[in-house]
Amino acid sequence: MSLDEHRYALTVRWTGNLGEGTASYRGYSRDHDIEIPGLPVLRGSADPTFHGDRTRYNPEQLLLAALSQCHMLSFLHVAVKHGVVVTGYEDRAEGLMRSNRDGSGQFESATLRPRVTLAAPVAEELMAELHAGANRVCFIARSVNFPVLHEPSAVVEGLG
Numbered sequence: 001m002s003l004d005e006h007r008y009a010l011t012v013r014w015t016g017n018l019g020e021g022t023a024s025y026r027g028y029s030r031d032h033d034i035e036i037p038g039l040p041v042l043r044g045s046a047d048p049t050f051h052g053d054r055t056r057y058n059p060e061q062l063l064l065a066a067l068s069q070c071h072m073l074s075f076l077h078v079a080v081k082h083g084v085v086v087t088g089y090e091d092r093a094e095g096l097m098r099s100n101r102d103g104s105g106q107f108e109s110a111t112l113r114p115r116v117t118l119a120a121p122v123a124e125e126l127m128a129e130l131h132a133g134a135n136r137v138c139f140i141a142r143s144v145n146f147p148v149l150h151e152p153s154a155v156v157e158g159l160g
Helices: 059-081 124-137
Strands: 011-014 032-035 042-044 086-091 094-099 105-112 114-118 148-150 153-156
Touching: 059 086, 059 094, 059 105, 059 114, 059 124, 059 148, 124 148
Parallel strands: 105 148, 114 153
Antiparallel strands: 011 032, 032 042, 086 114, 094 105
């Protein structure tokens, strides 16, 4: 494996056989476990609209979380390269997914709303470039086939 390649492995284990497998559409649970060695098990299911358990994570939430996490980590990287000191970061992300009549569906967009707390004021233009730069290097955003939009805001620590 080259230094440029990064491989990831996990196990998804369906735990929703209620005794008859998939003999009927409503006769099985969508519950599953996501297992990654050395980490806590992540309990997954389908979105409740698709007969899932609302107390478990669904794939659509996890895709949006991956986009948000990746933008944050990329933004922090780009900020430090530009000498911008970030002291806090919170994103209230939303995704828009559409279902099709044939039962398929797809995400149409994701909107990230990062609120960045800074140690000192930074010009709006530089903040816009930092977010654009983060989007350019975010592995997840570069891998999806729908727009990842940004509505960022920034505050200076202690000034609100």
